[in-house]
Amino acid sequence: MTGSLVVVGTGPGKAELMTPATAAALARATDLVGYGPYLARVPERSGQCRHASDNRVELDRARLALSLAASGRQVVVVSGGDPGVFAMAAAVFEAVEAGEPEWRDLDIKVEPGVTAMLAAAAEVGAPLGGDFCAISLSDNLKAWSTVERRLKAAAEGDFAIALYNPASKARPTQLGKAFDLLRALKTADTPVLFVRAAGTADAQVITTTLGGxxxxxxxMRTLVIVGASTTRQVGRWVYTPRSEGLGRS
Amino acid sequence: MTGSLVVVGTGPGKAELMTPATAAALARATDLVGYGPYLARVPERSGQCRHASDNRVELDRARLALSLAASGRQVVVVSGGDPGVFAMAAAVFEAVEAGEPEWRDLDIKVEPGVTAMLAAAAEVGAPLGGDFCAISLSDNLKAWSTVERRLKAAAEGDFAIALYNPASKARPTQLGKAFDLLRALKTADTPVLFVRAAGTADAQVITTTLGGxxxxxxxMRTLVIVGASTTRQVGRWVYTPRSEGLGRS
Known part of the structure; x- marks a missing residue:
């Protein structure tokens, strides 16, 4: 039997935010490969093999998945959120490029999902309602100078900014450095949102400003959104208008 | 009975990419408000009122939805994709801000969905696998100079760039102007993807370069992705590696 590999994202957390296409791929799989906490969200099925791994071994995980698919298994690689946003899809294609020539002929598919910034935005209103960008603050895989260059460009372009991986125990200082950089380029009253566990029953929102x-x-479970110059609050909601005519008063 | 308003997105097209949370909100609604083609994706339910409107009347549509909710109806505003990305959620909060004071006390909720760029990225691999931004090329609601400023900033920051609303019959020239601007700032071999009808059974992909x-x-149904300097092709796939170490050769 010919093997296959599908890369999926379980969405931000709640089962109700996982697409039916992803649920169907998970149900058809003979083998699930992923970071333990994401696999734990997938209902157990008898006869299905689970290959849980630690975080930060994405390439090993991708190679294992490709080897299993090449041996004829129906493999699903499980990320959270959307698999193409700071997740496993890029790691799978990196592994394809560096790996066995026959891996290029495998039946590989990516299923889109609800990424964290969309769930975070929905919790607070519509802060990503205009042009926006997504930046990972992790410097495990890129230089911090690249992060700085992108934060500066994002401020220069007046984008709303979604910050993924703002902090972890091993990286406690990046978010403070990012705020310091942005404070030199944007006004102190720019809305800033800390959305923890977006798209789960435990979602928590802190609405503050860049100055504060x-x-x-x-x-690790927080997504931070820094507003554009037009981002504004109405009642308990924060949104970025589609039009420039509505500047912050 | 107390009214409510939920803003949803049906996803990129296929029913299998609409979240169960959105399907449940649609099933509970007494009134659906939205642009005709998006409403047409929602299964008919007896007793449910449909308020279909033309495109480009988002604020009128938002006001109608808020009035219905204020009168006690269970209203769902229907967008495509994710409602917070170039869609109805921002229009609803604009209407709240400019509208009746009691609208601020309404029970309003936004349900996240799969936005077009994620479905487009999944069709071709993982081109948004690193930092990226999303820019609408429509100048119906913002000055073209703002679009230019953001394209320049996106190139300066070496983001992968998702271009929403790249063209319509009324706006045939914006995408060509955007490519011209980017050609002055990025190399001619930068991968460019035209993904039409992503996340539907009719999806079509053109993989080309900025030069070509x-x-x-x-x-109107196309999402364009312009790569970062590291975006690369492997077999039939295009992806942006998570690491900077993998530059395009």
Whole structure:
């Protein structure tokens, strides 16, 4: 039997935010490969093999998945959120490029999902309602100078900015450095949102400003959004208007 | 009975890419408000009122939805994709801000969905696997100079760039102008993807380069992705590696 590999994202957390296409791929799989906490979200099925791994071994995980698919298994690689956004899809194609020539002929498919910034935005209103960008603050795989260059460009372009991986125990200082950089380029009253566990029953929102934002309020489960110059608050909601005519008063 | 308003996105097209949370909100609604083609994707339910409107009347549509919710109806505003990305959620909050004071106390909720760029990226691999930005090329609601400023900033930051609304019958020239601007700032071999009808059974992909990209290949159903300097092709796939170490050869 010919093997296959599908890369999926389980969405931000709640089962109700996983697409039916992803649920169907998971149900058809003979083998699931992924970081333990993401695999734990997938209902157990008898006869299905689970290959749980630690975080930060994405390439090993991708190679294992490709080897299993090449041996004829129906493999699903499980990410959270959307698999193409700071997740496993890029790692799979990196592994294809560096790996066995026959891996290029495998039946590989990516299923899109709801990425964290969309769930975070929905919790607070529509802060990504205009042009926006997504930047990972992790410097495990890129130089911090690249992060700085992108933060500066994002401020220069007046984008709303979604910050993925703002902090972890091993990286406690990046978010503070990012806020410092942005404070030199954007006004102190720019809205800043800390959204923890977006798209789960435990979602928590802190609405603050760039001037007052405390980086210690973010952890691994937090998505931080820094507004554009037009981002504004109405009642308990924060949104970025589609039109430039509505400047912040 | 107390009214409510939920803003949803049906995803990129296929029913299998609509989240169960959105399907449940649609099933509970007494009234659906939206642009005709998006409403047409929602299964008919007896007793449910449909308020279909033309495109480009987002604020009127938002006001109608808020009035219905204020009168006690269970209203769902229907967008395509994710409602917070170039869609109805921002229009709803604009209408709240400019509208009746009691609208601020309404029970309003936004349900996240799969936005077009994620479905487009999944069709071709993982071109948004690193930092990226999303820019709408429509100048109906913002000045073209703002679009230019953001394209320049996106190139300066070496983001992968997702271009929403690249072309329509009324706006045939914007994408060509955007490519011209980017050609002055990025190398001619930068990968460019035209993904039409992503996330539907009719999806079509054109993989080309910034030097060779023909803007006339885009229409209203096309999402265009311009790569970062590291974006690369492997077999039939295009992806942006997570690491900077893998530069394009």
């Amino acid at each position: 934002a405390d980086p210690s309020r973010a952890d | 990209a023909d803007p006339s290949r885009a229409d």
